[in-house]
Amino acid sequence: NAGVTQTPKFQVLKTGQSMTLQCAQDMNHEYMSWYRQDPGMGLRLIHYSVGAGITDQGEVPNGYNVSRSTTEDFPLRLLSAAPSQTSVYFCASQTSGGTGANVLTFGAGSRLTVL
Amino acid sequence: KQEVTQIPAALSVPEGENLVLNCSFTDSAIYNLQWFRQDPGKGLTSLLLIQSSQREQTSGRLNASLDKSSGRSTLYIAASQPGDSATYLCAVRHSLTSGSRLTFGEGTQLTVNP
Numbered sequence: 001n002a003g004v005t006q007t008p009k010f011q012v013l014k015t016g017q018s019m020t021l022q023c024a025q026d027m028n029h030e031y032m033s034w035y036r037q038d039p040g041m042g043l044r045l046i047h048y049s050v051g052a053g054i055t056d057q058g059e060v061p062n063g064y065n066v067s068r069s070t071t072e073d074f075p076l077r078l079l080s081a082a083p084s085q086t087s088v089y090f091c092a093s094q095t096s097g098g099t100g101a102n103v104l105t106f107g108a109g110s111r112l113t114v115l
Numbered sequence: 116k117q118e119v120t121q122i123p124a125a126l127s128v129p130e131g132e133n134l135v136l137n138c139s140f141t142d143s144a145i146y147n148l149q150w151f152r153q154d155p156g157k158g159l160t161s162l163l164l165i166q167s168s169q170r171e172q173t174s175g176r177l178n179a180s181l182d183k184s185s186g187r188s189t190l191y192i193a194a195s196q197p198g199d200s201a202t203y204l205c206a207v208r209h210s211l212t213s214g215s216r217l218t219f220g221e222g223t224q225l226t227v228n229p
Contacts, residue, residue, distance in 0.1 A: 004158075031214035042119075042204070043159075043219040050214050058216065090158060094215040103149060103161035104206075104215055 002026050006091050006107035013081040013114045021076040021110050023091030029105070030096040032074040033058070034066065036087040037109075043090065049074055050096070081114045088112070117142045119207055121220035128195055129228050136190040136223045138205035143186050145207045149217070150179050150190050153202045162203075163190070195227045 007022045025032065033048040045058030047066040055066050063085060065077040074093075078085060091107040118141045128134050138148070147166045151159040163172045163179040165188070171180040178191040188205055202224045206217035 033215040035219075040221065042221040043206075043217075045216055048214065048216050092159075092215055096214065103164050104159075104217060105161070106151075106158040108158045109156075 004091055004093055004105050004107035006089075006110050008110060009108065010111050011113070013078075013112065015081060015083060015114060017081050019078050019081065021078075021089055021091075021112070023074045023076065023107060024072050025074075025091075025093040025105070026072065027093065027095070027105065028071060029093035030071070031094040032068065033092045033104075034064070034074070034076045035090045035092065036060065037090060038087050046076065046089075078112075081112075083114045086112060086114045117145075117207060117209065117218045119205060119218050119220040121203075121205060121223050123223060124221065125224040125226075127226040127228065130195060130197060132195050132227075133191070133193050134195055134225070136192070136203050136225070138188040138190070138220055140186045140188075140207050140218075142209075143183050144209070145183065146210050146213060147208050148179075148181055148188050149206050149208070150177075150188075151204045151206065153204060153222070155201075159204065192225075195225075197227050197229050200225055200227050 004025045030051045034046040035043040049055045049068040089110045092104045094104045122137045149164045150162045165181040176193040181188045202222040204222040206219040
């Protein structure tokens with residue numbers, strides 16, 4: 001019963017480098033999202049997806065790309081890392097079915113430092 | 116734009132005390148509200164979810180209330196224990212079609228002292 005799995009847990013990048021944060025869920029959830037958490041700013045939505053092949057921008061999408069080729073996977077790509085992208089990144093998923101009283105399930109987070 | 120505020124930002128109490136955490140939101144047109152717990156260096160764990168048509172939800176020593184018209188929710192923790200020490204976040208979902216898009220408060224960091 002893995003839930004939402006994020007890799008890597010920690011990463012250090014140099015400015016300008018690119019990388020992909022991986023997110024996988026095994027609960028057959030349609031909805032998936034990426035959030036970043038910064039001190040004093042709470043969690044902010046980066047990108048989200050309502051199903052395979054469908055993605056959209058959240059509150060802070062600049063500098064990030066996503067794709068959703070399968071229901072299970074929702075990778076987040078940093079195109080050219082900047083120090084402002086130093087943060088803790090959380091992937092979350094939720095089913096679309098039922099009455100709407102569906103809780104959001106989070107991964108353990110990926111801590112990224114950009115030097 | 117929906118804004119969610121949590122007061123206080125930090126709270127320290129002795130073990131055994133009952134306490135209330137506050138959450139307010141600017142747009143009362145919400146679908147539901149969730150309370151989460153976050154331990155240091157960990158992800159978020161859902162504690163309680165209240166639908167917009169509900170007034171409260173209870174789970175063990177936790178009770179969450181919702182007053183949608185005034186844009187407020189409270190999380191009541193009874194007989195607090197050191198294991199309750201964590202950051203508590205509230206988040207609102209705007210509509211059924213919002214899916215996994217939530218607006219979060221900044222959280223209240225709770226410390227329960229033995």
